[in-house]
Amino acid sequence: MSNHAQEIVIIGGGAIGCSIAYFLKSDPQFTGRVTLVERDPTYKHASSALSASSIRQQFSTPVNIALSRFGFDFLQNAPDVLAVGDDKPALALHEGGYLVMAGPNGGDILKAVHAIQTKENAPVILLNPEELAQRFSWLNTQDLSCGTLGLAKEGWFDGYGLLQGLRKKARALGACFIQDEAIGFTHKGDAISAVKLKSGATLPCDIIINACGPWSGKLGDLLGLDIPVRARKRNVFVFTCKNPPLDMPLLGDPSGVWVRREGDRFICGTTPKHGEPDPDDLPLEVDYAQFEDVLWPALAHRVPAFENIRQSAAWAGYYEVNPVDHNGLVGRHPGRSNLYLACGFSGHGLQHSPGIGRGMAELLIHGHFQTIDLTPLSYDRILRGEPMLEVNVI
Numbered sequence: 001m002s003n004h005a006q007e008i009v010i011i012g013g014g015a016i017g018c019s020i021a022y023f024l025k026s027d028p029q030f031t032g033r034v035t036l037v038e039r040d041p042t043y044k045h046a047s048s049a050l051s052a053s054s055i056r057q058q059f060s061t062p063v064n065i066a067l068s069r070f071g072f073d074f075l076q077n078a079p080d081v082l083a084v085g086d087d088k089p090a091l092a093l094h095e096g097g098y099l100v101m102a103g104p105n106g107g108d109i110l111k112a113v114h115a116i117q118t119k120e121n122a123p124v125i126l127l128n129p130e131e132l133a134q135r136f137s138w139l140n141t142q143d144l145s146c147g148t149l150g151l152a153k154e155g156w157f158d159g160y161g162l163l164q165g166l167r168k169k170a171r172a173l174g175a176c177f178i179q180d181e182a183i184g185f186t187h188k189g190d191a192i193s194a195v196k197l198k199s200g201a202t203l204p205c206d207i208i209i210n211a212c213g214p215w216s217g218k219l220g221d222l223l224g225l226d227i228p229v230r231a232r233k234r235n236v237f238v239f240t241c242k243n244p245p246l247d248m249p250l251l252g253d254p255s256g257v258w259v260r261r262e263g264d265r266f267i268c269g270t271t272p273k274h275g276e277p278d279p280d281d282l283p284l285e286v287d288y289a290q291f292e293d294v295l296w297p298a299l300a301h302r303v304p305a306f307e308n309i310r311q312s313a314a315w316a317g318y319y320e321v322n323p324v325d326h327n328g329l330v331g332r333h334p335g336r337s338n339l340y341l342a343c344g345f346s347g348h349g350l351q352h353s354p355g356i357g358r359g360m361a362e363l364l365i366h367g368h369f370q371t372i373d374l375t376p377l378s379y380d381r382i383l384r385g386e387p388m389l390e391v392n393v394i
């Protein structure tokens with residue numbers, strides 16, 4: 001693809017949009033212009049600012065495992081690669097691991113997923129209940145059939161720091177950020193020729209990228225295109241514990257509840273199980289009853305020390321759920337000749353933002369993916385009715 005005088009417009013300036021801008025502008029072969037349209041540069045409701053900012057190798061699809069591996073390496077090098085002058089983003093990457101557990105009925109699925117991870121060389125081990133009890137004396141293993149523990153390249157980091165680091169570096173490399181909202185489009189044939197902005201301005205474009213996070217489906221509505229991405233609320237609660245377990249990895253409980261350390265406190269949340277109600281577009285008000293009714297009992301059951309905890313803060317944000325298969329949509333949308341998607345990451349987009357940004361830049365500059373083959377995430381699978389289900393949604 002020639003990129004002479006290419007006008008690339010990215011709608012959405014979260015971690016995904018900023019990462020695409022950064023990787024485009026850092027490729028010496030790219031000579032085009034990059035404009036990011038972000039309606040709220042304070043990121044009040046953006047997922048990238050409300051995330052639990054954790055990273056794991058424990059996915060059920062090879063492409064997600066590869067994206068996480070790339071993501072972890074990127075986070076390790078981020079202070080140097082994202083430095084702007086003397087300003088080096090400190091991303092507080094902590095390699096704490098994940099322990100994903102299965103109850104009496106989930107063991108076969110967890111073992112099958114572990115086999116995929118092993119095939120992809122992810123450093124994850126399978127532990128039986130005795131081994132779990134031996135390793136983690138503070139864990140109630142009575143109703144567990146097995147667990148998988150990541151030994152490397154898993155943990156948590158400063159997600160807001162990553163967003164700001166990508167944004168600053170993209171800017172320093174020449175990407176243009178404008179505060180505005182995309183509200184419509186003009187067309188020439190089967191291509192989008194310009195974006196109409198709320199301010200009344202129009203932005204001409206050769207390529208347009210939908211990186212609107214949880215609102216990506218709504219951008220599709222403006223175009224009359226089906227983009228299966230929905231905004232689904234998730235609460236995160238912060239708590240303190242008097243006698244906390246030491247060296248606790250992020251726990252993924254069979255109940256759907258997750259918990260991890262955050263400095264001297266803990267954060268936790270839950271994901272609805274398959275078939276449970278998960279409405280779109282709920283207001284971002286914290287559902288405090290969820291902590292009392294669902295999270296605390298599950299936490300105290302799994303880690304008896306968590307019987308004695310005090311909830312101290314909370315927030316709510318949107319997962320950008322692709323309800324078809326809980327995986328991202330990356331690459332061209334067949335509905336327009338110049339519309340590209342980078343959305344639908346279903347709660348794992350922050351850790352994958354470096355790999356997605358790099359992949360999108362490769363596709364747009366070189367015409368194909370070079371570092372990681374992201375074609376499994378193409379929209380074509382939706383059209384073909386061949387979803388690629390991500391089993392490990394945490």
Ligand SMILES: Cc1cc2nc3c(=O)[nH]c(=O)nc-3n(C[C@H](O)[C@H](O)[C@H](O)COP(=O)(O)OP(=O)(O)OC[C@H]3O[C@@H](n4cnc5c(N)ncnc54)[C@H](O)[C@@H]3O)c2cc1C
Pocket residue numbers: 011012013014015016017037038039040043045046047048049050051052053054055180181182183211212213214215219234235236316317318319320342343345346347348349350351352
């Ligand atoms: C509670 C919670 C926990 C999470 N935990 C993790 C985790 O542990 N690990 C992980 O990897 N991921 C996690 N995620 C998911 C992760 O945060 C997202 O996948 C990621 O941040 C998505 O980035 P984004 O840039 O696509 O979206 P966003 O950060 O939401 O950015 C999209 C931007 O688009 C803008 N926008 C939308 N429409 C328009 C428009 N029409 N015009 C202009 N601007 C527009 C919005 O204002 C927004 O700033 C979590 C998410 C939540 C909510």
